[in-house]
Amino acid sequence: MSFDYAQFAIVVTAMLLMVGVAGTWLTRVLSSSHHGGPERLTYRLLGIAPDEGMTWKRYGLALLLSNAAMMLLGYLLLRIQDLLPFDSLQRPAQSADLAFNTAASFVTNTNWQSYSGESSLSNFSQMAVITFLMTASAAAGIAGCAAFIRGLSRKCTNDLGNYWVDFTRTIYRVLLPACLVLALVYVWQGMPQTLTSSVTATTLEGAKQQILIGPVASLEAIKHIGTNGGGFFGMNAAHPFENPTPLTNMLHMLAMFLIPSALTFTFGSMLMRRRQGWAFLAAFLVMFVGFLAVVYHAEQQGNPLLAQAGADQQWSALQSGGNLEGKEMRFGMAQTSMFVAVTTAATTGSVNAMHDSLTPMGGLVPLALMMMNDVFGGVGVGFINLVGYAILTVFLIGMMIGRTPEFLGKKIDAREMKLVMLAVLAHPFCILGFTALAAVWPATVASLNNSGPHGFSELLYAYTSGTANNGSAFAGLNANTPFFNITIGLAMLFGRYFTLLPMLAVAGSLAMKKSVPEGPGTLPTATPLFTGLLIFVILVVGGLTFLPALALGPIIEHLLMSAGQWF
């Protein structure tokens, strides 16, 4: 057991050690006035004026239109996959609804996969569609966050920076170098990195076995650093080629947290409010550790029904014990529980275990983390969401000091509130609305693997994962039907842009404002008290919104399991 805690501690400590370095690096990338050689060349080729400042509208429009163009490109490539070269296995093109779902999924940093990776996509598609969109969507998220932070730090201006510059720099100076290093480490750990599509092996019995390979290491690197999560193989990070060793498992987790945690530091340095940055990191960390404790405890407890049946689920020197259904032995209880929490906290969606097989309370954790969508969160957007909640906290609680709400010296007025609430509303509306639609859709029951509350959880999980741009699957739901492909595709698009764009508008609006100097009369927001309140508001607003749905899913399932019923 203490060995498990040590593993948690190692990952968290390693993450914290990287915050300062990565945060400083990001700050320099996002605030430097120098354009590198390759960047200048890129700007010249694409006709970009790199020193042009953009209003939030222009910035948002550039983000939206470039994303739309990339999504269209991805869609077209998937539709004509069979006509494209370099595939010795001649995999067919995706259907229209599946290609829409896939393109929407990867451009929104979701990486929900209605297809099964290795059997559906050629190596060319894995690189030109999947890896490309993974990089672009991560860069778009970081760029959006950069503009957002600038909005908070500046005053009396409408200039939020230049989207093209932020996007290009993030790729050239952050994502490519980091991925190059990580990919090489992955190759060292045994991941394939080749353009060959398959190798044939002869088994011990003499049978011929075709083993699919491809450029896995490069995809894995951006998959985690960019909090994307879509697997090369259908099994995702449970596949030995995607996650060969406990070390790669740990590196996956660290890579997922790298940028979301560093952005708190970047925020602190760009605003010259270091304490505030640490306070936000603390909020992330406290919520994460809390949820990790729940999932680990639930999984380590195992299934009481199996215990009644005589199975030994106790931890001992010889076995890790707990609920091992759907888990890889090479990762064990600790690394699996933590991976579940990390991948849904950072809304990556990479999975190294079957989430469908988690205990009910264990399964509640990934659901809850995705519903909140701001415990670290996806690169860039997670931080933006957290600040959105901080603004909400200031409004709900801050007025008790006898001043109208201010956040970081900026007055929060009706306009900001409208935009923040639009972003806050988009999330539950998508999740609950689409789940309700699916609940009344006649064909839904046929797609569900399980009956009872577990079946409901499968459905809820799918739309939560899509809206939160997570992409992990509970599994158990056959989502590759036109209905699910289209509705989940829409949920991903709404979930991404209806939160990102309003928050950019908030940044634009705050940038125009004057800044009120802080004093004993202003609400301190970098204190443990405020951090505690922020966590409380996130939990309460999230809890109040989703508790009824969760009550009909994992909560009742847990109660039923205690009563001896299993699904």
Added chain:
Amino acid sequence: MSQNETLLASNPAVGMYGSSPSWLAVIGEACRKLSPRAQWKNPVMFVVYLGSIVTTLLWIRALMGHGDASSGFIFAIAVWLWFTVIFANAAEALAEGRGKAQAAALRASRQRVHAKVLREPRYDSSWYMASSEEIVAGVWVLVEAGETIPADGEVVLGVASVDESAITGESAPVVRESGGDFCSVTGGTRVLSDWIIVRITANPGETFLDRMIAMVEGAQRSKTPNELALTILLVALTLIFVMVCATLLPFSSLSVALNGSGQLVSLTVLIALLVCLIPTTIGALLSAIGIAGMSHMLKANVVAISGRAIEAAGDVDVLLLDKTGTITLGNREASAFLPAVGVDEAVLAEAAELASMADETPEGRSIMVLARQRFGLRSRSLPACEPVPFSARTRMSGVDIGDRPIRKGAASAMREHVRSLGGVFPAGVERVVDEVSRRGSTPLVVADGSRILGVVELKDIIKGGIREQFAKLHRMGIKTVMITGDNHLTAAAIAAEAGVNDFLAEATPEDKLKLIRHYQAEGRLVAMTGDGTNDAPALAQADVAVAMNSGTQAAKEAGNMVDLDSNPAKLLQVIEVGKQMIMTRGALTTFSVANDLAKYFAIIPAAFVATYPPLAKLNVMALHSPGSAILSAVIFNALIIVVLVPLALRGVRYRAASAEQLLWRNLLIYGVGGLIAPFVGIKLIDLLLTPFM
């Protein structure tokens, strides 16, 4: 009783706050507000309103035998939902009712009067009688003793004492004269003696009194920026909960299908859940809090031109305070006799006393008092003397005893005086004069004939308790800046003594304006008071500008509040009322949202226990039955509005403390209280309901 006596008797400032509207009137008004148009103004309560209508229809359907729950249960829910709406209306009506009573009192003083309209602004000009409704801006009226001024205006000719008690509640008459800062008169006030010619500046219906009535009645009350933002937040929360409850129906039906057994959740229960979850408490009380804020200002005899100004008062970071009247008493007081070399102090004191005998100013009297205290003078009989009053030309005053002139005055004036009589101004006295100035006091030089006897030190008297007030403001994070026309040395000394954070010496109105702009550019909100016409630009620029009622029309129009008592120190009270209003809003918002947790534990298990019996485990309050649990939550939700009405009207008590301390304190009361109270309340109501279920 004459008309004038009626005016005095119905003095609004005195009668204003005491009268509370009757309960019957409040309930009547609450029911009148049930019209859809009135409800639509408050989106949160509109949802409850719709819920009440739907449950009523469901009840009727249940009576006809098509109910999704028992008709008794639906009826009880419907009744309590209607109560919720009516309680919210009543809270608003109660707050408005107080304002209406005040407005009625004010209106009584706005009776139709007749006045003499002049053809030309001369006393002997020809005139005709016109009623106040016909008098428009720009005409001249003559008002003589015993007559009422028909409308707001400026005195262009004459001096008169005016009884302004109808507006201010202050019974002592004030002097109004042409030119200067005392030329503005208000319609509805009465000239007691002499006559004035007034140039009317307001059209009928636009006078100060009209504006005041409109404000008090809430007719012109539009939502303040913070209120608007809070409403958006509340609407968004409401939308979330509408979505939560609306989707529960399909979720419930899928669950029933997947489970293969169980019962669909009923529409009545979903509506009950929705009403309990949306922030009805703050939604119902929000407008009452705003109106109450206005009432609190009126109670302090301050009329706010807009609710926005009250809100801004809570946010003020910098206070610009005029030295005289705010920090110091208007009058200086003699504090010491500083004789010249070779002069006995008693001799100086006696001369100073003689020089002040005819001086009726408070300064002059204070010299007499000091002389008596120190040397027991004035017990003997005084020689016959001829008083010489102060004149702007000589800048001295005193007495002539025979041909012996005894004078006191400012150093420069006295230097001229003794030189003209062939005397000299001793260097030692010159030094004393400088020292006294440096101490923040005013030196007054005394001469007997051509001989300088010494200096009387006149000290600025800092108001009692003002230092503590400033310390309090400092703790609240508010910066105080003293504005004075004094020189830098004097200003620095007084500033240090009073404990203000900063000062502006030798200030001109332009300096004041510049200073306000400077602070605003830093992002601070500035509050100030003013009364003169030359204050008007600064008043217009300041975020919270309290004009003195005794001030000019221009000042009153530039400011966003008018202090009827004309007391500049009122600014501190204004800020407290502003903070209190925002705090009350914050406290009730937090309380309202915190309440939801307990309501979930009451309703969720009750709603779905029919589908999944093990959900009964979530019934942590051990409520009697699903029906009683839901009903208890709905009843609690309605009654909590009634319980909190007094708090909304009275306001959360404000204490001068740092933001962090205030946050802790209010969080414990309204946050933690908001979490716990409904658990207790719902359980109690459930216990009471149990026998009837």
